[in-house]
Each structure stands twice: as structure tokens, then as C-alpha cells.
Amino acid sequence: MTALVATTILTGPSAAEPFSTAPCALPRTDAHHSEGVDTWNPDYTRPTHPLSAVMVFLSFPDATPRTTPTELTADHFPATSRFYEQASYGRFTIRPHPLGHWLKMPRPSVAYGIQRDWSMSLRAAYLRDAFAVADPVVDFSRYDIVYFVADPDAPGVDSDATKVVNLDTPAHVDGTDVRRVVTVFEKHPPDRLVLAHETGHLFDLPDLYHRPEDGKGDWDTYVGDWDLMGSQFGLSPDFFAWHKWKLGWLDPRQVVCVRGAGPTRLTLEPLSAGPGVPQQGPEGAPAFGLGGGTKLAVVRTGPDSALALEARGATGNDGTACRQGVLVYRVRDETASGGGPIEVVDAHPRTEACWENSVYPPLADAPVALGESFTVPGDGVKVEVEGRTASGAWNVKITPRELA
Template sequence: MQGQQPPPQPPEGVHRPSLRAAAAGLFCLAAIAATGLVAGPSAAASTPGSCALPRTAAHHSLGLDTWNTAYPKPERRLDAVMIFLSFPDSRPLTGTGEIAASYFPDTSRFFEQSSYGRFTLRAHPRKGWLRMPRASTAYAIQRDWAPDRRAAYLRDALAVADPVVDFSRYDIVYLVADPDAPGVDSDATKVVNLRTPLRADGAAIHRVVTLFEGNPPDRNVLAHETGHVFDLPDLYHRPVDGKGDWDTYVGDWDVMGSQFALAPEFLGWHKWKLGWLGEGQVRCVRGPEVFSLEPLAARPARGTTPGTRLAVVRTGQHSALAVEARGVVGNDRGACTEGVLVYRVRGEAASGAGPVEVIDAHPLTDACRDRSVYPPLADAPLGVGEAFTVPGGTTRVEVVDRTATGTWTVKITP
């Protein structure tokens, strides 16, 4: 890239509790292209509704009245190639088949469950290692990666892969580095967005998922990174000074907050954005209403019509309150608590800058200290018979009842 660099974009890596003090860097691909796609082409949403916030120029905006067509929408089968890279300074200790099995089929199952069967992620791991031309240490791989080193890594990786991989067959590219190579830093895993797409085999490559995980990798790490490929933001909080807790925004309640989340199911707002919740499953609340909420992570019984999964109270041009039921089922089977979760959505907030904030209905207590990524929010949902007024506003949420099958009766008074 020549001339002035474009504005920095938030990083799209994962964070690990043992490395929370590490500063999350951004990247520019000096030799190839630079930084992340922000606003892009639009496509009308299928059922936006009056509560759908407008998409803004914020990186991974949670406005969903339109879809940014620079990103693939997971409403059909998408094919992903997984390419394994070794280095001259290290002989791989693990076979590529074993490494691929640590990601798939678990990641595909996660998306199949979360999408209620509407989306299939089909992985195509390429057998065998492709040898990079330089030592792993030569690329200086780290979270705060120098632009020229990152550019060199991508350039070399695509150069060794292009002769043996037909990129035109795939929607997603995963580059997997030998986890035992001395220069590989597991904290560097993230998505690289390209302002100017690379081209290979006639296909435009807009982004690449670079995996530097250990063996075995972090739980659900690939679900998190693939979420970025679908234009979902980081929901964790990056302390400005590198100190403090990363999980204060959403805690355990979405994999985009933490790959270690106890209840990693995508929030209902994310499912709405991705097209997995239809018009009949999203309720726009304008006045006092009593209605039923089905557990967000539960698959509907075959032959039944899905009920409401997400209730929304519009609070401003770019803000809303979202209400959903979370239970110990599906991707949330490890959840610490069950109940009705309330959270704020901000369409103007960029990835990593608080686009979602879970509201703690029990601010004086916590839960699951031995397992939760952020115990103060582990008991955030409301239980039966509980009610509270959302801080800073007048909206009141009350949980009236819960059936034996897990459906919650909720009263919302905006």
C-alpha cells in the first residue's frame, strides 16, 4: 500500500484469560492491502421490522436493516478450506488430520445448532503440510504484529498454497500454522480483513482466518473467528491500559465475547442479523405486553411453528433493548444459570467498543466462580417471579412463569 494508511480498525482476535494484559494490536498489510472493511455494499434485510436498527459505518455494526454484501451471509451451505503451514525451523509433531479433527466437526455442529439447521459450514481440510519459505521466527508472529511481517506471512502462505488449492471452490479460507513451531504465538489468532481483495484462481479473497492455536486449540475459538467472517463484532472489552477484566460487557453470554463462555450461543440479536430468526420469532414491543419466550438455544420440534425468541424495545435511533430466554440446552448446555436475559444493543458502537452490554439483574451477587469467564454476569438473567426496571430508563421486565418445557412468560412495560 502506498500513501496514507487508512484509519485503524478494531482487532478481530480472541482473548485468553491468562493473556488479558496483552494489548490487542491492529494490522495493515503493507505489501498486499490494508485493514478492515467497514461500510460496504448493502442488501436489504429480509424482514427488518420497525425495531431493526440501521446499519452504520461502525466496524461490524449491529444495525441490521441492510446486509453488508462484502461478507458472506450464512443462510446456505458455505465451504471452507483449511490449509496447514509448516516452517523450515520446525518439524511438525502432529498430523494435519489430528489438528483438523480438533476443529471439525465441532465447529460445524455449533453453527448447525445455532442456526436451527438453516446453515451448514462444510470444512475441506487439505491433507499434509505446506512448507513456508522462511523460518517461523522470521515472521515475528504476535498479537501486535508488525504490518510488514504480517504481509509477508500472508503473501508466502498464499504463494505456497495457490499451486495446489483451487480457491474458487471455497467461501472461507483458514490458514493453520504448525502449533509446535517456535515462532508461533497462540495469542495472534485472528481474522485479517483486506481492503483490496486478493485474487487467486479467479476468486476474490476478502479476508483470511489465521490460526496460531496450540494443540488442542481453545474451545470454540473457530466459532468465534468464523463469526467475524459473517460480520459479527467482538463483544469483549479491551482495557485501555491493558489492565482489568476483558469480559465486563457480556460475560459468558455469547461466543463473540469469549471462546470459553459457558453459554456460547449467539445472542438473539446476532441470529436476527444472520437471518436465523424470522419475522415471527422477533417481537417489537411498543406498549405493555405479556407473551411467551422460547429458549433461544433450543431447536424447534419438527413440524412445529417456532415461537418468539427475541423481544426488542427500541430506545433510540441507534439503540435498543433486547430480551431473550436462555436455558441449559443446545450450545448453552453448560450455562451457569437459566432465565430471561436483557441487554442493550448499540448500532453505532464498533467491534470491541461495546456494541452489546448485558444488564445484570442481580448486581450484588455472582455465580460459578470456578467456571465463569466473568462471575458477576453469570447470574445476570431474571428468574420466575423476578422483575426489574432497566437502569437508566423506564422499561420494566417481569418474568411471570415458566412451563415444564422451558417456555418463559414475560411481561415487558416500555
């Protein structure tokens, strides 16, 4: 089994499945986790229906676990499922199936060289052993997602090594091919929403953070607090509307392509508000209704780039938002995961906010606020937030370059 870390795999668009025909839909390219939305990459599962996930708990000969599988399951669920239920407006959830006991790996934890930049051979050895000990007790054909959860207190376990692993050659177990695995090495309790972030890669979402070459400096300069794929610690970690479009959680009528020479006025519903709030469903289960209002406005700025606009407020997954208003960001379909495929445009470049808890205060106050106007540098698109509706939506005027 040859294991390749998710951030190094290139998945091309050769077997594309048609998705959006909107004129502002950027084409999917061969960039890793391309932000193109005209087609869906069939190598990835689209999260438009509930998926089942098995959690396999791995111990090692050089340590006795100090936590239980039940405690580690509670570290991640139901928080992960709730995040996705809210983000998808009830269209998607993860149903966890935790193994109730530890399975012992054949080698000590220190023998696997577990670390963030893990060697391919050692990671492959870890996965071979994990599948070997799990196969007798787990029917992998029953599950869509595999989480291998390591004993967090074993001496060789590094919490920074939690990753999605793409298998160059799928593991064939129980009559099914397993192409991707989430290797979990989180401490107990874990980082906030870390499993939700890693799970996002299973659905072809890119890393939006910037990793400094020397490992020092700010990691959150691209998007700050504004998307889970940038930081699981963000104050506003809901997925960008662009990602919700890509994942199939927005109806076509909820995306407006801004075209033509004249100004366009539209009303943007808050991204996390309204239909994402659970109501009482059958037999006490959460139920969600998909709102019909506009969630995303897009201005094409080139063959491979666009500006996206969405309303962000302190609701739902964004309940701890630092500032609210209309967020503007650039999208590039040829920029790979980790290279800045999305960059938030700061409408207040001279100020910062929420120093005490923002992951990147310079972008914490990025949205265009009520009564403000802002012209996007380099693109010349003018954004004016003219008012609010009684329901809390935002009235926006967008003027293209030639009239701005």
C-alpha cells in the same frame, strides 16, 4: 497485498442490501461490524446456506511438526460445524476440506514476527508466502472460507495471534478474489470454540469483549458468558438472538417489537432449545426444524439503541449455563467492535455466581429468573417473568417507562 486486521477495518453501509423492515430494527452504521440489522453488508457472506472451507497447513524451515493435519483438523471439526448447526437451527453449517499434508513456508517462523498485535507488513509477508505455497495445490475458487493453519509447535508461532485478516486489496487466486482469511496459530489442543469465534467475524459479527488498555484486568465485563463473540470459554456461548436475527436465522415472526403505552405480555422460547436439537434426517444426516415461537423481544430506547430480551436455559450450545431466565441486554448500532456494542444488563447486581468456571461471575446470574421483576436502570423498562409453559418457554410481561 496489504493485510489489515479485522478489528481495524471500517466497512460502511453504502452498498446495503435490505433486510429487516421491523420498526425496532436498528439501522446499520459505518461502525466496524455495526449491530444494525435493517440492512446486510454485502461485503460479507451471509451464513444462510452451507459454506465450504479449505484448511491449509503451514510448516516452517525452523521446526519439524509434531502433529499431523488430521489431528489439527480434529481439534476444530466437527465441533465448529456442530456449534453453527445448533446456533442456526440447521440453516447453516461449515463443510471443512482439509489439505492432507503440510506445505512448507519459505522463511522460518521467527522471521514473520507473529504476535497478537502483528505489524501490517509482516502479516502481509506471511499471507503472500502462504498463498504462494498453497496456490499450486489448492483451487481457491472452490471454497468460501480459507483457514491457514500454522504448525503450533514452531518457535515463532504465537497462539494469541489467531485472527481474521481483511485484505485491503483482495488476493486474486484461481480466478477468484479472497477478501478474508482466518490465520490459525492455536496450540494443540486449542482453546474451546476459538475457530467458531473467529469464523463469526467472517459474517460481520463484532468482538464483544472489553480489552483493557494495559492488557490487565477483566476482558469479559460487557457480556460475560453470554455470547461466543464475547468469550469462547463462556458457559452460555450461543449467539445472542440479536445476532441470530442479523445473520438471518430468525424468521420475522420470531422477533417481537414491543411498542405502545401499555404493558406487553409474550412467551419467549429458550434460545437454544427445541428446533436447534438435531433429529434424524435423510441418509442419517442431522435435520433441523425451525420453531415458530418468539425468540427475541426488542424495545427501542433511542434512534441508535435498543433493549433486547431473550430466554436462556441449559440446552444446546448453552448446555453448561450457570443460571437460566430472561436475559436483558443493550444494543448500540454506532459502537464499533471491541467498544461494547452489546452490554448485558445485570438483574442481580449485588450477587455473583459460578465462581469456579464463569469467565465473569458478576454477570453469570444476570437473567431475570422465574417470579422475579426487574426495572432496567436508566431506561425504566420493567421486566416481569410470570411463569413457564409446559414446554419450558417463559411468560414475560414488559412495561415501558411511562407505566413502570
